[in-house]
Amino acid sequence: MGEPAQKQRRLTVLGLYWQTSFWSLGRGKGVSSFFLAPQAFARYGHAIHVSAPRGKGQPPRENDAGIEIHRYRGAIRFDSNPRRPLPIRLTSRLLRYLYYVLIGTWNGVRLARRIRPDIVIGYHYHSAAAAALVAVLLRLPNITRLFGTQLGLLMRSRWRRLGGFMQEIALRVPASYIIMHDDGSQGDRIAARLGVPPEKLEFWRDGYDPQMYRPDAPTAETRQALGIPDDHLILFCVGRMTDDKHMERLVEILPAVLREEPRVTLLLVGDGVDRPLIERRIAELDLRDHVRLTGAVPREALPRYFNLGDIFVGVSDRTNVNLPGIEAMSCGKPVVALDVGGTADLVRDGETGRLIPPQLWRERLAEALLELIGDPSRRAAMGRAARALIAREVPTIEERQRMEVELAVRAVEEWRAGRR
DSSP states (O other): OOSOGGGSOOOEEEEEOSSSOSOBTBTTOSOTHHHHHHHHHHHTTOEEEEEEEOOTTOOSEEEETTEEEEEESOOOOOOOOTTSOHHHHHHHHHHHHHHHHHHHHHHHHHHHHHHOOSEEEEESHHHHHHHHHHHHHHTOOEEEEEOOOSHHHHTTSHHHHHHTHHHHHHHHSOOSEEEEEOSSSOHHHHHHHTTOOGGGEEEEOOOBOTTTSOTTOOOHHHHHHHTOOTTOEEEEEESOOSTTTOTHHHHHHHHHHHHHOOSEEEEEEBOOTTHHHHHHHHHHTTOGGGEEEOBSOOGGGHHHHHHHOSEEEEOOSSOSOSHHHHHHHHTTOOEEEEOOTTGGGTSOBTTTEEEEOGGGHHHHHHHHHHHHHTOHHHHHHHHHHHHHHHHHHSOBHHHHHHHHHHHHHHHHHHHHHHHO
């Protein structure tokens, strides 16, 4: 992409963000990419200004690790009440989306007139249309920045596809480039199906931190704090407790594992709307002594849980090689996962873990786990292979942030060359 980003001319970047915070589960907790993507510009010496709605108690302006955040009134929630009839949920979501496009565009233009940006970036599919409108109005290049996609699941049903209208719009609105995470959800195939020119799509894996996620972190203190017996093997999963992650499946198959090997604990790291459902099933199945829920964990504390666990288990219907799976593999952990999306690209059956046909998870998941539980040498070999594969195939956070910045620089240069 040319010379390193830090040697390029200094850009002023305008980012549009749809939430009141980069962190979905509290400061430092949740999807780190939402923060690291805009922070990349500050890291490499560029000015980054983000226009975002203002939540309760938040200041109108704040500097967060070099990101200048400008907040305006009008915060809304995009998630709908699942108890409402589907037509009402869709109508409500559409109205809220249109409202955001209006206020997001208006406030983006207002901020742009003050900071005079070189480029506009719409962060995630909620903000893509507003960012494209700001760019058109101000005659600037723009980038749509997507953190994966759920369209692979949604497009299987007409009604579910309607519910994903924001994601389709994000891939169709004009953009100089679209950056999409290769998180195993096969977004490149979806983009091609929707007519995105391949030269406009940058399909990159998320970056990981090899200094944080490595196999040598101490674990005794964390095990003791969680009250996990020393002789227990730990099955673990990390992520948001939402309906696309299906962590409740691990609770459902745990009794079958315990019948054969009672010295096992299930560790679930994260939080979300499905946590009450998971807690209820734990109680109904009388599994309190064999399950630990940590709640949301700050990013810097996550490695201790990845190192504490013995086998990472992925049970999503969308992908099981998003960032938690990658980080587990970097810590030298084998992965047992449902074979969905692009999971097999990193979880190679018999080499770095085990793959289970998704329709057979009830019958086969416990069986595969018991095989590895009973074979420590095989677990260790798979863990070593997993760590080596991640080092070869996945960029570091520093590399990934540099790629992000260099693409923005290139978009600005191409835009200016085209206007001469």
